[in-house]
Amino acid sequence: MTAPRRRADAAENRERIIEAARAVVAGADEVRLNEIAKRAGVGQGTLYRHFPTREHLLAEVYRQDVDELVTAAPKLLAEHDPLTALTRWLARVADYAQVKRGVLAAVEAGVRRDLSAHSQGPIGDALATLLDAGKADGTVRQDVDARDVILLLGYLTRLEDGEWDGRARHLLTVILEGVRSRG
Template sequence: MNEPRRRADATENRVRILRAAREVIANADEVRLNEIAKRAGVGQGTLYRHFPTREALLAEVYRTDVDDLVAAAPALLAGHAPLPALARWLDRVAEYASIKRGVFAALEVAVWQDLSAHSLGPIGEALTLLLDAGKADGVIRPDVDARDVILLVGYLTRLEPAEWDTRAHRLLDVILNGLRPHP
């Protein structure tokens, strides 16, 4: 069944709400819907028409980030050699993990499990695309796979907010260096 077409202003409101929610998740200790509506420049009614519950909004922020992360892999490979493409993708993973930590902290367990299932397959496929390109180019070790990398980057959700800026990208560099072939 086709979803009804949204009016242009409704689509724009939805995008602004998602952008504002993402900012609040990334920068606030508590996710407050009135703050999201205010940042998006919409009323509470508009927010609730698009997202009837707090969980629905948070889940959509998460799904959008996953979809963007997955879409970035082929786009990065189109514009960069495999290793720089993977490095740029891992930078996006750091941003994604920051949002993921905030979303998961705010969601119920059942919703979290559904979102986790949504992301692992597509993210694994995007990462496999990047790793395979690097292996073909000889800049990624042949013995690593997407699950190895996913397990390694899982630590990002364990970083404390105060140490995020100093550790996240440095630790991703450690992973990237470990993916390179060694003589």
């Protein structure tokens, strides 16, 4: 086997591990590395070569989700009107928030602070981009800013696991209706 093929295999394994971890975090009460390795179709040694600790793996899941959320904003604006882009972005926020809850519950306080610090600025900037586009075309209220919406989104973390499916997207709809311009 040549070196480039091994690197491609390693990259594929890494991505499968991250996707499996995301699924476990979003749907399980406890994050077990052996379950993640099994779902990813890799051995424990492969998992630990990529992520020496559970915190390393969960931090990467979190960072990737933040990055995907941030890069989605301009892409959505390029494809949709501002209010539709904001609506679709908020739908992604629900998925992100569910994973975020699981990650933050599974890591230690120091890691939790570092991860939160990593996400606040970029997500706020992405949200501001969407809100500003909506303000420019008159579909978003002029008196709403990214901090307002982020504070409201914070309430997603207070949902109990059993009410997530029934309430998370409903709350996002309430937020969206609150930022919509009535004029």
